[in-house]
Amino acid sequence: MALSTETLMEHYRRMRRIRAFEEKLAELVGAGRLAGFLHLYAGEEAVAVGVCAHLEDRDYLASTHRGHGHCIAKGVDVRGMMAELFGRATGICKGKGGSMHIADLDKGMLGANGIVGAGVPLAAGAALTAQVKRTGGVAVAMFGDGASNQGQFHEALNLAAVWKLPAVFVVENNGYGEATPMEFVTPVRDIAVRAAAYGIPGVIADGMDFFDVYAKAGEAVARARRGDGPTLLECKTYRYFGHYVGDNLSYRTREELARWQERDPLVAFERRTVADGVMEPGNLRRIDAEVAAEIEAAVAAAEAAPLPSPDDLLADVYASAGGPR
Amino acid sequence: MALSTETLMEHYRRMRRIRAFEEKLAELVGAGRLAGFLHLYAGEEAVAVGVCAHLEDRDYLASTHRGHGHCIAKGVDVRGMMAELFGRATGICKGKGGSMHIADLDKGMLGANGIVGAGVPLAAGAALTAQVKRTGGVAVAMFGDGASNQGQFHEALNLAAVWKLPAVFVVENNGYGEATPMEFVTPVRDIAVRAAAYGIPGVIADGMDFFDVYAKAGEAVARARRGDGPTLLECKTYRYFGHYVGDNLSYRTREELARWQERDPLVAFERRTVADGVMEPGNLRRIDAEVAAEIEAAVAAAEAAPLPSPDDLLADVYASAGGPR
Amino acid sequence: MSRQLPMVAAINEALHLAMAADPNVIVLGEDVAGGGGRQDQGITEAWGGIMGATRGLIARFGPERVRDTPISEMGFLGAAVGAAVTGLRPVAELMFIDFIGVALDPLLNQAAKLRYMFGGKARVPLTVRTSVGAGLRSAAQHSQSLYNLTTAIPGLKTVIPSNPRDAKGLLLAAIRDDDPVVFCEPKSLMFASGEVPEGDYTVPLGTAAIARPGRDVSLVAFGAMVGVALDAAAALAADGIDAEVLDLRALQPLDERAILDTLAKTGRLVVVDEAPPRCGIASDVAALCADAGFDSLNGPIRRVTAPHAPVPFSAVLEDAYRPSAERVAAVARELLG
Amino acid sequence: MSRQLPMVAAINEALHLAMAADPNVIVLGEDVAGGGGRQDQGITEAWGGIMGATRGLIARFGPERVRDTPISEMGFLGAAVGAAVTGLRPVAELMFIDFIGVALDPLLNQAAKLRYMFGGKARVPLTVRTSVGAGLRSAAQHSQSLYNLTTAIPGLKTVIPSNPRDAKGLLLAAIRDDDPVVFCEPKSLMFASGEVPEGDYTVPLGTAAIARPGRDVSLVAFGAMVGVALDAAAALAADGIDAEVLDLRALQPLDERAILDTLAKTGRLVVVDEAPPRCGIASDVAALCADAGFDSLNGPIRRVTAPHAPVPFSAVLEDAYRPSAERVAAVARELLG
Ligand SMILES: Cc1ncc(C[n+]2csc(CCOP(=O)(O)OP(=O)(O)O)c2C)c(N)n1
Ligand SMILES: Cc1ncc(C[n+]2csc(CCOP(=O)(O)OP(=O)(O)O)c2C)c(N)n1
Numbered sequence A, B: 001m002a003l004s005t006e007t008l009m010e011h012y013r014r015m016r017r018i019r020a021f022e023e024k025l026a027e028l029v030g031a032g033r034l035a036g037f038l039h040l041y042a043g044e045e046a047v048a049v050g051v052c053a054h055l056e057d058r059d060y061l062a063s064t065h066r067g068h069g070h071c072i073a074k075g076v077d078v079r080g081m082m083a084e085l086f087g088r089a090t091g092i093c094k095g096k097g098g099s100m101h102i103a104d105l106d107k108g109m110l111g112a113n114g115i116v117g118a119g120v121p122l123a124a125g126a127a128l129t130a131q132v133k134r135t136g137g138v139a140v141a142m143f144g145d146g147a148s149n150q151g152q153f154h155e156a157l158n159l160a161a162v163w164k165l166p167a168v169f170v171v172e173n174n175g176y177g178e179a180t181p182m183e184f185v186t187p188v189r190d191i192a193v194r195a196a197a198y199g200i201p202g203v204i205a206d207g208m209d210f211f212d213v214y215a216k217a218g219e220a221v222a223r224a225r226r227g228d229g230p231t232l233l234e235c236k237t238y239r240y241f242g243h244y245v246g247d248n249l250s251y252r253t254r255e256e257l258a259r260w261q262e263r264d265p266l267v268a269f270e271r272r273t274v275a276d277g278v279m280e281p282g283n284l285r286r287i288d289a290e291v292a293a294e295i296e297a298a299v300a301a302a303e304a305a306p307l308p309s310p311d312d313l314l315a316d317v318y319a320s321a322g323g324p325r
Numbered sequence C, D: 001m002s003r004q005l006p007m008v009a010a011i012n013e014a015l016h017l018a019m020a021a022d023p024n025v026i027v028l029g030e031d032v033a034g035g036g037g038r039q040d041q042g043i044t045e046a047w048g049g050i051m052g053a054t055r056g057l058i059a060r061f062g063p064e065r066v067r068d069t070p071i072s073e074m075g076f077l078g079a080a081v082g083a084a085v086t087g088l089r090p091v092a093e094l095m096f097i098d099f100i101g102v103a104l105d106p107l108l109n110q111a112a113k114l115r116y117m118f119g120g121k122a123r124v125p126l127t128v129r130t131s132v133g134a135g136l137r138s139a140a141q142h143s144q145s146l147y148n149l150t151t152a153i154p155g156l157k158t159v160i161p162s163n164p165r166d167a168k169g170l171l172l173a174a175i176r177d178d179d180p181v182v183f184c185e186p187k188s189l190m191f192a193s194g195e196v197p198e199g200d201y202t203v204p205l206g207t208a209a210i211a212r213p214g215r216d217v218s219l220v221a222f223g224a225m226v227g228v229a230l231d232a233a234a235a236l237a238a239d240g241i242d243a244e245v246l247d248l249r250a251l252q253p254l255d256e257r258a259i260l261d262t263l264a265k266t267g268r269l270v271v272v273d274e275a276p277p278r279c280g281i282a283s284d285v286a287a288l289c290a291d292a293g294f295d296s297l298n299g300p301i302r303r304v305t306a307p308h309a310p311v312p313f314s315a316v317l318e319d320a321y322r323p324s325a326e327r328v329a330a331v332a333r334e335l336l337g
């Protein structure tokens, strides 16, 4: 089905919001205004937004160390995210989580995760809840090419397949695990072939093309909702920044980056929608401006927000203290 | 190439030795003469012997909780094994290991293993040693259908494939993990299809037929020795006894067992070799008798052997104590 | 006369009660049904767990809520965590705590930390049942007492019963707790019978119990070592030494008050643990008493533990490996002599 | 003037020396080369490890002996164990000790136990380099101090340097040791410089060192906490309190004699550890002194540790989480006052 202009504008807005958020972070770190390990999602926007376009708040998404884009695509509030990165009491995790642990269960965001591969079984578990409680929801795990070499990937996909869980496993294949190129550590070119090990569909999408991801993710999510079980969806993509902000990039060439940027997901989206006459450049520029202002405001609010109190150090370790006291 | 009568007799002898060893253990436990968790290999003899027929002492084999057959096939002394099961000082592990930890590095036996899946990366490591030191050796991991759902299986096969290690991964698919039938926990019927996830050959053999296992294992071992990398070889087989001695077998039917026993690997081996005229029933009966006597002698020696001294409790925790003392 | 049941039956009863009372409680693990639920082949129920602790659950609650898992501890424990934060109350079985080697991350980095990392916006009502301890001639990989690893992890709770009554009450409390709880089942006690009240009751997590009151020396123990301590106390009584035995019941939260109270009463402390000595519960209890309890100490604090070695297979070695009533009594005598 | 190097350079130097001296030494881990060795693309060397500890190894020793691994900790550590028992001397890198959650079994049930289970017929000359500790604003899953988990496991050795000189000598000793050794690199010290002797030397595993002699109170510490203890000692000196600082350097084997000696000298003990309090090194040291060192005690044994909580992200919280020289000094003063 064709997407309405309104819907397309919302998808573009989310991709732009991710791009602007990440570029702002790189700028803030460069200026020494922000600290911490930051893994930026810029370049991969079409994957998160193309997949999340099919998800509702009751649907869950388990993310990775590179989670900002997933959070924004799933609808997490950027002000809460920015405040979290600044370690503020107003952060979405009250400053306790930081970049690698942003979560918002109300939005179905099961959390970024600092352990490569750990989100995959978490998503299987959320899908198990949906199946047992018949919520009609689905659960998605997004993870990298490197994560597909983790035992947790294997165990979770096997479990989801044998139990026909309403889950979708999205591999964001950006060709690298930190500094190491995929061919050094993975004997197959397409992670999607691993679906055969679990008797589930393995699908490849162009991760730079919103519409290709949107279409293939749509089928996978529908299949899961129908109760026909999980799909392994591989999206070929690329990260523009290094593994983390500060990475010297000694392991890849400028030319390689340039080649991928020629297929930039936002530019490609604009070209196609404008050519199809469903979008006007003016509207897109307006969105760009609104998003830029939104991010600026988030930074200003975060920098002005109060820090947590050391008295909160022991809060929320347990839901109930237990013990005799 | 056709096998000489002498060689065939030796293979038969090993299969018979395994069968007699296991049946004796069941008898000893039943009579209350032996304790401990014992997982018997009876029924699967053709797999261990068919694979090990291609291995030398410099080649390594990593085994499982169901390891007696692997040890015997790899040439481990049954007297040392029996004494170990009786917890004697003369046991191959001085009584410290027991059934699940029988090992003999001089024979290339890397050990039975109580952790399902743990032997798979150990074999990959032995293959890494062979590759780095150019020993010309290969390493084999034998494990069950259930173990193929362990993360360690996935990680080890991926590693072996990407490094083209001289390894062979042998799945002994006996249809069950403890009491649970494979279809409850594994979404594919053939574990061999999982080879596609690593871009290596996946081969299926009839685990009840020595000659089929022998032929396919031969190709896999040769491929590894040539430096062409690992193979995943699945052998369809069945265990005659329960998961362990004492198992009530409530999860399977008598008919199922009977169906498999019609294809008993020793009987099939005898039928074929006698029909081909390369073996005489008389020779086989002589081997049976020799093996029976050998096992009886091993039991007698074990029961007569000294127990370890409690003073040995702290021996061999470390190779070097370290510390100031 | 009061109802006597083995610990495994008390655990089974608790599982039946918990599942009947709350539809969000599910049970998953290897062989928890054991291939049961195959009406066609007339196999409605097979093993019900290797010890039978989950017997009858699949027949009563069905395959949707009672699931045999693949041999994928990391995967199904991770899934149990994901299910717990999204609305279920899973009871997962890690057959032997030794298998934590292939199951640690979901406990260490997920279950234990999600609530804190998310600023308190998550609940993880997960219970992990697992068996601990030596004595069954199962050798080094099936006999460990690794509850110190889970106790060390902030965010987890760890409990361990010493008798069937507590096993039932602690398990019901664990399942209903909103935090992840590791429930340790001492292998060597599973088939030992004891009095078990009918019906539904809980034992609060983090409360120790005095298993035997005494005045002269405190023997602090838990799990299978409570029986060892009681036997030691009986032997000591024969020499006119009146030992108090404290059963911790929970390792985290630790009932520090009860520990300091018994020390204040006797002034002498022997801590008994069947785990090796390094980084364990015995050290924690000793360290607590050497700090907050220092003024009560009338002598050194002794720990009776397994040696710093793996568990050996041979019976003679394994028996020498585990703390015995004789050793505990000897140490206590020496403290008083 | 003597040569000053950051700890990461001292570690790098030890790796170069070990690989040059013994062809059986190989290095494997994620990004230890970092996609290096692509002569064709002119990328002979990329990262050399996230901190640069393995820089220059692939260029010098080649891709056969310096291997980037998949993100498969369990798999490549298991392979390293298999390689170690069959004739290699692998140095594997577990990037952060937090990842032990997906890498425990090869250490817990294989490396630590093979020798014992096999009746002494195996050697496991494996070294696992890993980074520990907080302070880098990396939050709960990249800041843990889990050396208590490896110290608790019989069959493993665990060491942790507090300065570049010891880092080089301990790592060379670890690599040449025939037992599995977990070598812990305190993140917050990796880029701090100190004197490092030229050439090849080892620091024996299991020997503590007196970092500062003193008479009034013993501050026992290790890794990054040695600096904290020394700062505390300096502050105490200003009040005329003469503190002795003992640097354990090895957590297993533990230099019990050195601990009891310093206690005998001062009679007062403060143990500093940046890990949470349960089942940790601080408890072990306290328990040892409350037993074998009881007669030397002139007061309670205090432990200054992180709280029983995950490591928080926000700088204000993380700074409050870690033991500080102020806290250590205050506790010591209170002991003496
Ligand atoms: C279990 C574990 N191992 C290693 C790491 C360190 N690490 C963080 S991100 C990363 C690379 C992940 O690569 P991939 O899965 O492809 O995701 P990408 O960064 O490319 O998005 C590694 C090795 C980790 N966080 N967790
Ligand atoms: C990590 C781990 N999980 C569970 C077990 C308990 N266990 C021992 S054998 C076994 C079944 C193994 O099935 P399979 O791999 O098919 O081997 P089989 O017994 O059929 O030969 C299980 C679950 C274990 N020993 N290790």
Ligand SMILES: [Mg+2]
Binding pocket: A144, A145, A146, A172, A173, A174, A175, A176, A177, A178
């Ligand atoms: Mg990647």
Ligand SMILES: [Mg+2]
Binding pocket: B144, B145, B146, B172, B173, B174, B175, B176, B177, B178
């Ligand atoms: Mg099987």
